[in-house]
Amino acid sequence: MKKQLIKFKVNGDEYEIAVYPWKTLNEVLRKDLNLTGTKLGCGTGDCGACTVIIDGRTVNSCLTLAVEVDGKEITTIEGLAESEEKLHPIQEAFIEKGAVQCGFCTPGMIMSAKFLLDNNPNPTKEEIKKALDGNLCRCTGYIKIIDAIKTASEKMKGGK
Amino acid sequence: MGLPKFKYLAPKTLKEACEMLEKYGEKAKVKAGGTDLLIKMSNRVITPEYIIGLKNIKELDYIEFDEKDGLRIGACTVLFDVLRNPIIKEKYPAVAYAASVTATNQVRNMATLIGNLCNAAPSADNAPTLLALGAKIVLYSLNGERVIPLEEFFKGPGLTALKPNEIVKEVIVPVPKENSGMAFLKASQRGKVDIAAVNVGVYLTLNNGKIDDVNIFLGAVAPIPVRAKHAEEELKGKEPTDEVLYSAGKKATLDASPITDMRATREYRLVLVEVLTRRAVKKAIDFIQ
Numbered sequence: 001m002k003k004q005l006i007k008f009k010v011n012g013d014e015y016e017i018a019v020y021p022w023k024t025l026n027e028v029l030r031k032d033l034n035l036t037g038t039k040l041g042c043g044t045g046d047c048g049a050c051t052v053i054i055d056g057r058t059v060n061s062c063l064t065l066a067v068e069v070d071g072k073e074i075t076t077i078e079g080l081a082e083s084e085e086k087l088h089p090i091q092e093a094f095i096e097k098g099a100v101q102c103g104f105c106t107p108g109m110i111m112s113a114k115f116l117l118d119n120n121p122n123p124t125k126e127e128i129k130k131a132l133d134g135n136l137c138r139c140t141g142y143i144k145i146i147d148a149i150k151t152a153s154e155k156m157k158g159g160k
Numbered sequence: 161m162g163l164p165k166f167k168y169l170a171p172k173t174l175k176e177a178c179e180m181l182e183k184y185g186e187k188a189k190v191k192a193g194g195t196d197l198l199i200k201m202s203n204r205v206i207t208p209e210y211i212i213g214l215k216n217i218k219e220l221d222y223i224e225f226d227e228k229d230g231l232r233i234g235a236c237t238v239l240f241d242v243l244r245n246p247i248i249k250e251k252y253p254a255v256a257y258a259a260s261v262t263a264t265n266q267v268r269n270m271a272t273l274i275g276n277l278c279n280a281a282p283s284a285d286n287a288p289t290l291l292a293l294g295a296k297i298v299l300y301s302l303n304g305e306r307v308i309p310l311e312e313f314f315k316g317p318g319l320t321a322l323k324p325n326e327i328v329k330e331v332i333v334p335v336p337k338e339n340s341g342m343a344f345l346k347a348s349q350r351g352k353v354d355i356a357a358v359n360v361g362v363y364l365t366l367n368n369g370k371i372d373d374v375n376i377f378l379g380a381v382a383p384i385p386v387r388a389k390h391a392e393e394e395l396k397g398k399e400p401t402d403e404v405l406y407s408a409g410k411k412a413t414l415d416a417s418p419i420t421d422m423r424a425t426r427e428y429r430l431v432l433v434e435v436l437t438r439r440a441v442k443k444a445i446d447f448i449q
Contacts (some may be wrong), residue, residue: 001165021168021211024198044199045267057240057269063198064270067168068215112265134264 006070010035011079019066026050026061029076037077037107041136048135051108052076058115060134077107080114090114093152094145101139109135113149122153163198164207170216174235174329177212178302182325184210190327191215192236193271195263196279220329223248231255231333239268239276239286252333253447254289254342254361261346262286274328277313280320281355283380287314288361289344291385292375293333300329307332314384337373340365341447343440347432349423356380357424358432360388360412362440364395366448371395376437381416381429388412391437400445409438 003018010033019028029035029052038061041049045060052061053075080088090113093099100106109132116123116131123131128149129142137145169188171177181188189208191197192215200206214220220236225247233242242248243259259273262285276286277297287310295310299322310331313321322328336342342363348354358381364374374395376388391412398404418429 001167004168020165022163022165024163027162043202045195045264048264048266051266058266059270060195060266063195063267065168065194065198065211065213067170068213115265131265134266 004067006067008069008071009073011075021065021067023066024062025052025064025066025069025074028066029061029074035076035078039104039107041104041108045134046136047105048108048112049105051111051135053111053115056115056118058112058134075111075114077110080110088114089155090117090149090152093148093155097144097148097151099144099148101137105135105137105139109137109145113152116149117153117156121156123149125150163202164204166201166208167210169210169212171212171214172216174217174220174300174327175302177214177217177327178300178325180210180212181327182302184212185324188212192275192278193238193267195267195271196275214327225251227335229332230335232330233273233333234330235274235328236272237274238270238272239263240265242273243268251336252289252293252342254344254363254444255286255293255333258286258289258344258346258359258361261344274331277310277331278320278322278328280314280316280318280384282317282383282385283356283359284385285344285346285356285359285379287385288359288377288379289342289363290331290333290361291377291387292361292363293336293342294363294375295331295333297331298329299323299326301326305329311387316383336363337365339367339372339448341444343443343447345436345440345443347436355423358418358429358436360433360436360440361385362437362444364441364444366400366445370397370399371445372397374441376412376441378412378416378433378437380423381418381433386415388415388433388437390414391441395441400441405438405441408441409434412437 007016039049041047043062045063050061188210220234222234224232239259249256299306346356346359359379361377365372379385391408394408394411413430416433420426
């Protein structure tokens with residue numbers, strides 16, 4: 001079977017690669033592009049560890065065919081920080097609030113938080129909880145994660 | 161394990177997609193959001209040789225409304241666009257709400273409303289409200305279009321009235337009548353995310369304080385979403401007093417034939433049918449007043 005050529009942007013960088021049609025975006029990001037910040041958890045769209053943003057919307061990269069991102073812009077966890085030194089306010093808030101334990105769910109949580117704050121800069125606690133309905137944390141709980149997102153929303157006020 | 165191998169076809173128009181379906185027949189599967197299909201494939205429940213991806217068909221991604229024909233939602237419209245659409249929120253609030261409590265944010269950004277109908281899960285969250293509203297579904301093939309009531313679309317778990325050469329084009333929802341209200345309620349083990357143990361859609365009209373027309377559909381309690389005939393009859397022509405609402409809730413259980421599975425027991429589902437029907441009818445009435 002033949003590979004298909006796709007062109008897409010990840011974190012601002014353009015890629016042109018040949019992929020098999022049955023490869024998911026998650027496999028391509030992790031194995032072909034070596035962007036392993038995006039995790040693979042359940043593989044069935046339940047846990048959200050694989051969450052990335054395509055054209056402004058969060059999706060499960062485990063349920064996205066790579067051939068279908070042709071022409072799209074993707075943001076992964078690696079694309080959030082401004083530089084090696086300066087993290088994104090959501091990342092800073094997760095560290096400040098201790099919202100990370102094992103860290104496996106964190107990239108997905110942060111991408112979902114970004115999708116929320118891009119669409120709703122001042123979310124209530126209920127809205128934050130709803131925004132995380134597709135992200136599971138199995139270490140501890142969600143309280144610090146919710147606190148972190150609230151803090152991030154305050155940090156980001158007036159900014160992006 | 162990853163997905164089984166397949167060839168990916170990317171038609172640009174609905175007609176082109178139907179030509180491919182006509183050519184490859186049962187070897188092909190049509191894919192919209194893919195959030196159900198790809199899971200079935202990675203579990204090797206189905207292993208199609210071809211995937212016909214509808215994602216690039218721009219003409220199928222729309223939400224339109226006019227005062228005569230009502231609301232039209234295209235086959236590629238994702239749930240996120242349904243739940244936040246201003247017209248749907250204003251005129252069809254239960255349709256927007258049902259979309260908002262289907263699965264998760266990420267899935268709602270990928271999955272289509274029509275895909276939820278086509279998978280024909282008895283628990284499909286977007287089915288009961290649309291059924292109660294008297295929605296129609298438009299089936300397209302190279303022979304032309306066929307419009308059928310959504311009520312005739314569901315044939316069994318995973319089974320629909322779609323012929324092998326047809327693709328759903330859109331769903332059409334009539335304009336809500338004067339003095340009408342609608343509601344959707346769902347109960348599941350884990351809030352909204354989980355598959356519903358029971359869901360209920362209601363659409364009704366009031367006339368001089370009495371219930372005039374009423375449609376109630378129950379999900380996840382039979383092989384397909386079913387009409388709660390007994391409850392409807394109990395309500396018609398009556399003032400919606402607490403007594404009438406409680407009685408209608410009880411009658412709704414006569415139309416449910418639930419099974420016991422990991423989501424709920426048969427007995428618990430029957431209780432949910434009673435309570436959710438009562439509350440959904442009340443919510444639809446409150447919506448009018």
